[in-house]
Amino acid sequence: MADALGLLARHGDDAAIVAGGQSLLPILNFRLAAPELLIDIGRLDDLKQITEGDDYIEIGALLRHCDLADSPLIGRDLPLLHQAINHIAHPAVRHRGTIGGSLAMADPAAELGACCLALDGAFSLLSGREQRWVAASDFFKGVYETALQPDEILTAIRIPKPVRNSISVFEEIARRRGDFAMAGLALVAAPNSLRIALLGVADRPVLAGQTMALLSANPTAVDAAMEMIATEIEPPDDPAYPPAYRRHLVQVLLRRALSRLPQ
Amino acid sequence: MSIGAEVPRDRAKRLLTGRGRFVDDIQLPRMLHLAFVRSPYAHARIEAIDTAGAISMPGVIAVYTAKELEDAVSSWRPEHKLFPTMAAPEQHALAKETARWQGEAVAAVVAESRAQAEDAAEHVAVTWHELPAVTDAKAALATDAAVLHDDMTTNLAFSTEIVTGDVALAFRDAAHVVEEHFRFNRHSGVSLEPRGIIAEFEPGENRLTVHQSHQTPHQQQDLYARLLALPEHKVRVICPDVGGAFGLKHHLMADELVACVAARLLCRPVKYIADRLESFLSDIHCRDHEVHARMAFSAAGKILGIEVDDLFNAGAYGQYPRTSIAEGNQITRLTGAPYGHEHYRAGLRMAFLNKSILGHIRSVGHPIACAVAERLLDMGAADFGLDPIEVRRMNYLSDDDFPRTSAGGVEFESLSFNGCLDKALQMIDVPGFRETQTALGQQGIYRGIGIATFVELTAIGPEYYGEGGQHISAQETCLLRLEGSGTVRCYTGVTDQGQGIDTGIQQVVAGVMGLPLADVEVISGDSALCPVGGGSWGSRGAALGGEAALGAARTLRGNILNIAASLLQKEPNDLSIEQGVVIDAASGSRHMAVSEIGRIGHFQPYTIPDGVSADLTVVERYGSRDRMFLAGNGLQIAVVEVDVDSGIVTPLRHLVVHDCGRILNPLLVREQVRGGVVQGIGAALYEELRYDEDGHLMTGSFADYLVPMAGEMPDIEVAHLETPTKTSELGAKGAGEAGTAGAVGAVLNAVNDAIAPFKASIAETPITPPRLLRALGKI
Structure with missing residues (x-):
């Protein structure tokens, strides 16, 4: 880790960290990026642990999607992740891609960013200078843009254990199984709180803050929530899937998610 | 008899165990690699190209622009003498003065490795002057449109009209008229293995040897010889394993030609493999048609007349050497072909515009002709309150109607529409489906069923390209060689790109000669070794290559029996061959092995009396006469579920009943049909090459260009009727177009059936979720 951080400190923007390579390698293939140095952190085994605290779960950044899917601890305490991982690409990608890589890449349509938002997670960003924790809601800055500084590595994800009797729902709509979602929704409902995160409908994963507030205050205000969730997002101007379509999809997703909650 | 047996294809085991030998697997000594600088603009003048930065990069051997290649290679024009008024603008190996689509190659870098060539290509500095881009056929034909080609005054490449009967009268007398405006968006064939070539030039012998992923080695031999001014017998084109072609590998491609020129100039082997982005940018594309059509019905539901107007485009130039006219031509010829109407008018206009060249991809024009007529028929049936099956029954050409020249002017020998429908209705319980459909509809689950009947034009005759002036053989020749050990080598001019025609021909030879299948080896895809032939495209392999093989096998069998008869003091007619043994035809008793004939025929020929026809290498040819196509037919039924909330369509069931005449190998034909259906479902639901209004491709990877996936x-259930053609002894018609021809129409009709409760309809493919929700009025 010290070596990796040292290289990163020296080369900064000219270096790229490669973990599972499921996003970086296609980018290199397309010649969209040409870093002078690739820093392979794949053998930093310290980043491959899941640790359980009293009130949180900490997930090492190098855990692959399939590792999370296989973890009984994640299944028990963070079932939202298990639901979401089923939607991440295909088995080959899930066996190479890592949670840290996906979050650091910050594709607006990626599943795990929205899950971390819904679960109110925080990310450990480590550099030779310091280690700091950044809340998921402060981490994502735009399309492929994050709070990561050029000399920082995302090392872990810490997620508070949901309160007892909370319910998680993950829904997304993709053209084909395993495609990037046109829209997706992660919802965590606890007796006194409701968090809804959306993916694929903005320049980053976003919390549907107004809709959350509305439904938390009045769980039966479903029609008003439908109106609100469609208007509080800013979908990308994509001619293939225009904003009107994505606004419609978040309504479909919210209705589906709410229908999975006990009445 | 091995003809008609279900035999897995010969190459399958090798390919499935990873032992395929594709062009990119071939490494030659001193081989160089090619990368291209491609136009980032859809339409731009090239003011200057500075290659100095690239030439000094590591590993770079040469950098070429149009100027450097001027004396080394000729330009070309896609002309077709059957369409003498069609515009045929000049195209160069590298764009000269003007780039006309985003992705057109303007400079080429040759380096020791592909990576070095790509690195250097980034240092070729082109000074561009961007010109207005024309990206839609309608806009291309507007009076104020920028004109692509200097020697033209408009972008209209060609227009024509077919008129049969009195269509105006038919519409005037009609009890009912339905009308629709269709849009079939642009896609391509998308082979798993992209285009690729290795060219090597031996200056001492003035010899060009090309390994290429291609469907037509002899056509390429001719083109390379002429464009590079080489004697034709000094050009050899070898097609090794080909990983899918679908029509995008039977053309001259400018970038591939550059590899040949570079090899000649540098006297070193040059490899070029299109990457996936280059494939999307520069492969031959297809469809991109806007069709306005209407159908007139009598009060009883009989089709009285059809009018169809097709507006499409050739892309920036027109494909060479075949030209881009065929897709529109097939639509005007085939719309409504299964039906008995007498009044018909079809118009087409083809424009040039700033996109990659458009041309022949699997099932050229058929899917559109089929979808248009089948959708209009369903619209008419709905208006009448007739069942879609009933209205088809009422209008099908019946078995007594043949032979017949269709309203579109195509000759049909014998087609089996009613038989196919009967068989299909045995496979699917339509009334049962309707009950389920209604019950599910009450629960908010919307399913639909769609039927599409198609005609499949195959095995094109010499009247099309022969008369057109193209050097494309419509004749097939088969050379058979009995080895000294009694096994047979078969050299054919048709090629195998994964469909398995090698195995079909092997079955014909073994079957006719009475040999075990394993005793026959088929050699194809080599312009030096194989007899001049047309390769594989347009579903011609079995019908033409198979018939030539049958003739050659019969001749060689006859010669074997002649030798045996002279040795046995018997009449040849009293002998036969079974399982590699010459037997007495009447009693079946064994006389001698064919291996004995091979040994004696080659090594002791003095034992065979003079005058006995004893050639052990024989050649026979087959060329059809007096017919443009062999027509087959079939129908498809699709069952889909439409999620009216998300707009996603899920295909649930698909069945095909197909008649391609005599089937050489049912296993391979079924798999061809299934593959074709998947491509058709791709066109119906997923595949689209989207451009923005500036002509920039928005779908340059498999993340954005969606192909149908197994999941x-x-x-796909496939059944067959067999109505053999009487124009050949084998009786085989082509089979490669059927799956794609009918699937778009079947899925389009099924989706429309599913959304009928909402009084909604859709007439654009692919049926994307946003398009479907717009049709439903939800967004």
Whole structure:
């Protein structure tokens, strides 16, 4: 880790960290990026642990999607992740891609960013200078843009254990199984709180803050929530899937998610 | 008899165990690699190209622009003498002065490795002057449109009209008229293995040897010889394993030609493999048609007349050497072909515009002709309150109607529409489906069923390209060689790109000669070794290559029996061959092995009396006469579920009943049909090359260009009728177009059936979720 951080400190923007390579390698293939140095952190085994605290779960950044899917601890305490991982690409990608890589890449349509938002997670960003924790809601800055500084590595994800009797729902709509979602929704409902995160409908994963507030205050205000969730997002101007379509999809997703909650 | 047996294809085991030998697997000594600088603009003048930065990069051997290649290679024009008024603008190996689509190659870098060539290509500095881009056929034909080609005054490449009967009268007398405006968006064939070539030039012998992923080695031999001014017998084109072609590998491609020129100039082997982005940018594309059509019915539901107007485009130039006219031509010829109407008018206009060249991809024009007529028929049936099956029954050409020249002017020998429908209705319980459909509809689950009947034009005759002036053989020749050990080598001019025609021909030879299948080896895809032939495209392999093989096998069998008869003091007619043994035809008793004939025929020929026809290498040819196509037919039924909330369509079931005449190998034909259906479902639901209004491709990877995946595909049930053609002894018609021809129409009709409760309809493919929700009025 010290070596990796040292290289990163020296080369900064000219270096790229490669973990599972499921996003970086296609980018290199397309010649969209040409870093002078690739820093392979794949053998930093310290980043491959899941640790359980009293009130949180900490997930090492190098855990692959399939590792999370296989973890009984994640299944028990963070079932939202298990639901979401089923939607991440295909088995080959899930066996190479890592949670840290996906979050650091910050594709607006990626599943795990929205899950971390819904679960109110925080990310450990480590550099030779310091280690700091950044809340998921402060981490994502735009399309492929994050709070990561050029000399920082995302090392872990810490997620508070949901309160007892909370319910998680993950829904997304993709053209084909395993495609990037046109829209997706992660919802965590606890007796006194409701968090809804959306993916694929903005320049980053976003919390549907107004809709959350509305439904938390009045769980039966479903029609008003439908109106609100469609208007509080800013979908990308994509001619293939225009904003009107994505606004419609978040309504479909919210209705589906709410229908999975006990009445 | 091995003809008609279900035999897995010969190459399958090798390919499935990873032992395929594709062009990119071939490494030659001193081989160089090619990368291209491609136009980032859809339409731009090239003011200057500075190659100095690239030439000094590591590993770079040469950098070429149009100027450097001027004396080394000729330009070309896609002309067709059957369409003498069609515009045929000049195209160069590298764009000269003007780039006319985003992705057109303007400079080429040759380096020791592909990576070095790509690195250097980034240092070729082109000074561009961007010109207005024309990206839509309608806009291309507007009076104020920028004109692509200097020697033209408009972008209209060609227009024509077919008129049969009195269509105006038919519409005037009609009890009912339906009308629709269709849009079939642009896609391509998308082979798993992209285009690729290795060219090597031996200056001492003035010899060009090309390994290429291609469907037509002899056509390429001719083109390279002429464009590079080489004697034709000094050009050899070898097609090794080909990983899918679908029509995008039977053309001259400018970038591939550059590899040949570079090899000649540098006297070193040059490899070029299109990457996936280059494939999307520069492969031959297809469809991109806007069709306005209407159908007139009598009060009883009989089709009285059809009018169809097709507006499409050739892309920036027109494909060479075949030209881009065929897709529109097939639409005007085939719309409504299964039906008995007498009044018909079809118009087409083809424009040039700033996109990659458009041309022949699997099932050229058929899917559109089929979808248009089948959708209009369903619209008419709905208006009448007739069942879609009933209205088809009422209008099908019946078995007594043949031979017949269709309203579109195509000759049909014998087609089996009613038979196919009967068989299909045995496979699927339509009334049962309707009950389920209604019950599910009450629960908010919307399913639909769609039927599409198609005619499949195959095995094109010499009247099309022969008369057109193209050097494309419509004749097939088969050379058979009995080895000294009694096994047979078969050299054919048709080629195998994964469909398995090698195995079909092997079955014909073994079957006719009475040999075990394993005793026959088929050699194809080599312009030096194989007899001049047309390669494989337009579903011609079995019908033409198979018939030539049958003739050659019969001749060689006859010669074997002649030798045996002279040795046995018997009449040849009293002998036969079974399982590699010459037997007594009447009693079946064994006389001698064919291996004995091979040994004696080659090594002791003095034992064979003079005058006995004893050639052990024989050649026979087959060329059809007096017919443009062999027509087959079939129908498809699709069952889909439409999620009216998300707009996603899920295919649930798909069945095909197909008649391609005599079937050489049912296993291979079924798999061809299934593959074709998957491509058709791709066109109906997923595949689209989207450009923005500036002509920039928005779908340059498989993340944006969606191909159908196994997970989304339904089981595809395939059944066959066999109505052999009487124009050949074998009786085989082509089979490669059928799946794609009917699937778009079947899925389009099924989706429309599913959304009928909402009084909604859709007439644009692919049926994307946003398009479907717009049709439903939800967004």
